[in-house]
Amino acid sequence: MHKSARAVALVCVLLGQIIVHAQEFKLLDRTVQVHGFASQGFVYTNDNNWLTMDTSDGSAAFTDFGLNMSAPINDRLRVGAQVYDRNLGQLGQYHPSLDWGFADYRFKRWFGIRGGKVKTVVGLYNDTQDQDFLRTFALLPQSVYPTDLRDATIAHLGGDVYGNVSLPQKLGDLFYTAYMGHRRDSLYSGATYIATQYGIHGSTYGGLQYGADLRWQTPVTGLLIGASRLNENVTDRGNFLNPLNPAAGAFPYAAVSRADWMNQFYGEYTWGKLRIDTEYRRFLHDQLISPLAVETITDVRGWYVSATYRVMKRLAVGSYYSRYAITSVAGGSLASLFPEQTDTSLPANHIYDKVITARIDLKRYWNVKAEGHFMDGYGASSYPDGFYPGVNPQGYKPNTNALVLKTGINF
Amino acid sequence: MRMTHRQEIATRGPRALRLVAVLVIFVIFGWAQAIGGEVKVIANRSVKADAITAGDLKRVFLEERIALGDGTHVEPVLEKDGPVHEAFLRECLGGTDDDLQNYYRALVFSGRGSMPKQLGSDEEVMAYVENTRGAIGYVSARTNTEKVKTLVIGDDSNHGERKLIRRVEPNYPETLKRLGIGGTVRLQVTISAKGNVENVEVLGGNPILGEAAINAAKQWVYAAGHSRSVVEINIPFDSQR
Numbered sequence: 236m237h238k239s240a241r242a243v244a245l246v247c248v249l250l251g252q253i254i255v256h257a258q259e260f261k262l263l264d265r266t267v268q269v270h271g272f273a274s275q276g277f278v279y280t281n282d283n284n285w286l287t288m289d290t291s292d293g294s295a296a297f298t299d300f301g302l303n304m305s306a307p308i309n310d311r312l313r314v315g316a317q318v319y320d321r322n323l324g325q326l327g328q329y330h331p332s333l334d335w336g337f338a339d340y341r342f343k344r345w346f347g348i349r350g351g352k353v354k355t356v357v358g359l360y361n362d363t364q365d366q367d368f369l370r371t372f373a374l375l376p377q378s379v380y381p382t383d384l385r386d387a388t389i390a391h392l393g394g395d396v397y398g399n400v401s402l403p404q405k406l407g408d409l410f411y412t413a414y415m416g417h418r419r420d421s422l423y424s425g426a427t428y429i430a431t432q433y434g435i436h437g438s439t440y441g442g443l444q445y446g447a448d449l450r451w452q453t454p455v456t457g458l459l460i461g462a463s464r465l466n467e468n469v470t471d472r473g474n475f476l477n478p479l480n481p482a483a484g485a486f487p488y489a490a491v492s493r494a495d496w497m498n499q500f501y502g503e504y505t506w507g508k509l510r511i512d513t514e515y516r517r518f519l520h521d522q523l524i525s526p527l528a529v530e531t532i533t534d535v536r537g538w539y540v541s542a543t544y545r546v547m548k549r550l551a552v553g554s555y556y557s558r559y560a561i562t563s564v565a566g567g568s569l570a571s572l573f574p575e576q577t578d579t580s581l582p583a584n585h586i587y588d589k590v591i592t593a594r595i596d597l598k599r600y601w602n603v604k605a606e607g608h609f610m611d612g613y614g615a616s617s618y619p620d621g622f623y624p625g626v627n628p629q630g631y632k633p634n635t636n637a638l639v640l641k642t643g644i645n646f
Numbered sequence: 647m648r649m650t651h652r653q654e655i656a657t658r659g660p661r662a663l664r665l666v667a668v669l670v671i672f673v674i675f676g677w678a679q680a681i682g683g684e685v686k687v688i689a690n691r692s693v694k695a696d697a698i699t700a701g702d703l704k705r706v707f708l709e710e711r712i713a714l715g716d717g718t719h720v721e722p723v724l725e726k727d728g729p730v731h732e733a734f735l736r737e738c739l740g741g742t743d744d745d746l747q748n749y750y751r752a753l754v755f756s757g758r759g760s761m762p763k764q765l766g767s768d769e770e771v772m773a774y775v776e777n778t779r780g781a782i783g784y785v786s787a788r789t790n791t792e793k794v795k796t797l798v799i800g801d802d803s804n805h806g807e808r809k810l811i812r813r814v815e816p817n818y819p820e821t822l823k824r825l826g827i828g829g830t831v832r833l834q835v836t837i838s839a840k841g842n843v844e845n846v847e848v849l850g851g852n853p854i855l856g857e858a859a860i861n862a863a864k865q866w867v868y869a870a871g872h873s874r875s876v877v878e879i880n881i882p883f884d885s886q887r
Contacts, residue, residue, distance in 0.1 A: 270751075310713070316757075399705075408705075
């Protein structure tokens with residue numbers, strides 16, 4: 236049996252056992268809750284290989300699972316932790332990580348603190364992007380939530396302050412989160428994977444991350460709007476072996492942020508069984524690479540509009556349009572390797588994705604999804620945005636249609 | 647006269663149809679009554695407040711509040727499904743059960759909250775609320791809630807209190823007063839959004855005094871609110887006065 240299939244089977248058996256049995260127990264007179272999830276996907280594309288999988292032949296290398304425990308220490312203090320693991324083509328490769336683990340103390344409704352490894356709040360779904368059972372879609376719009384770059388924004392080792400207040404005159408509620416901490420990417424992320432294809436073998440990737448999110452539950456029933464800002468100062472270290480001159484041998488490499496920030500604006504409207512989301516994200520990544528002393532500037536802009544409708548208790552359908560555009564400029568000696576890319580009308584600088592989805596809930600804890608993606612463009616080959624040269628050695632076709640099947644359980 | 651087989655069927659047909667129609671009406675009526683049945687919000691006796699605004703009640707159930715304004719710790723307890731749960735969703739939280747479950751799962755899997763207790767019946771919710779400090783739940787309005795506190799739900803502008811505009815004093819039966827029979831009658835009063843008293847039930851006290859208290863309370867008038875409220879009131883009968 237294939238390694239991944241064995242792992243999935245084992246996880247399913249274990250989770251199945253846990254679902255059957257209690258999901259909470261008493262420890263030192265406190266109730267400890269245990270929750271978990273697992274999902275298995277299959278992706279088939281008609282042309283380009285996608286998300287580092289061999290999808291043109293059909294790939295099931297699309298597995299993830301997580302398990303968490305949490306308990307109240309007293310009325311205001313809660314502790315908990317979650318372990319997460321995934322295998323997505325070349326990414327993750329079943330290297331488990333502490334997804335989050337922190338203590339949370341709520342002084343007042345308007346002021347609480349969390350310390351430890353904390354999920355980063357950006358937009359509607361950043362902190363819950365791994366839990367696809369929360370949504371109708373199998374894949375979130377990749378223009379705003381690229382699954383191959385989850386490590387870049389998923390969590391920080393540090394702290395949050397958060398709270399919510401009611402506005403006077405029945406103007407709704409405001410929710411805020413401000414955070415600061417250290418981001419550390421896995422060496423099995425999309426960023427490090429694409430770097431290896433250009434001779435860069437990373438050893439560490441991370442740095443300071445701080446930002447804030449503010450959302451307003453408006454007086455209009457079901458309407459939420461918000462904005463997030465994230466600033467970073469990250470350093471990517473490793474060895475560089477110039478593919479144009481391998482005889483020169485490898486030498487130390489470091490890429491340091493000059494400007495690294497993300498702005499995100501979003502809105503959500505729910506009306507009965509209908510839900511409409513829209514988000515816009517801009518990510519600017521300006522870094523200085525040494526010892527080459529060259530600067531690269533990558534400017535990513537993405538947005539989407541999605542709608543989902545629960546047709547009946549066990550059936551929901553949805554659709555979204557996701558639009559992603561990237562420009563990149565590299566100076567110095569890298570200019571020959573990465574020519575300037577600023578024309579976003581080219582398929583090499585955009586991905587426009589039309590998606591339709593159906594989700595069936597076989598049980599309250601078990602869902603199955605079928606999703607069609609109709610993509611125009613394949614994004615930049617020098618940036619991790621779904622299409623990688625390493626799994627597309629023959630080059631890219633301008634359009635890609637994808638079928639995504641996914642099933643997941645949670646308890 | 648003996649009926650032919652065809653006549654028998656012809657007679658049975660309408661009779662059977664009538665029976666089916668009666669059953670259908672009964673089922674529909676019964677179902678509608680269950681769905682339309684009111685929900686009572688109950689709390690453990692450790693909860694100091696007697697009233698809670700609709701907004702705060704929603705915040706408690708969405709785990710945005712873990713303490714009320716007076717500092718009392720609170721925790722929500724829900725029913726898993728059924729007409730009472732549906733009515734509570736519709737009247738107090740808005741949205742569907744799927745939305746609510748996904749909301750809780752998002753809290754659980756991002757570490758920002760825990761899964762609240764979800765129980766199978768009014769009786770289970772009553773027992774849990776009675777025995778758990780800070781627990782706030784909901785049950786059918788028909789449930790006997792003597793062992794817990796019934797919270798008044800108000801709109802956000804008057805912080806859960808319904809202002810009494812007109813109070814009619816109860817008629818203290820002279821015989822009982824002479825015999826020194828008095829005490830306090832505890833009533834549960836349902837107030838419409840417009841402020842009229844819709845229903846009064848005796849929760850405790852002398853039954854004869856209870857009758858007098860009901861007659862008086864039915865004439866009370868409250869200030870208008872945004873929704874129907876259920877409130878517990880005490881009416882004293884002092885034989886020494």
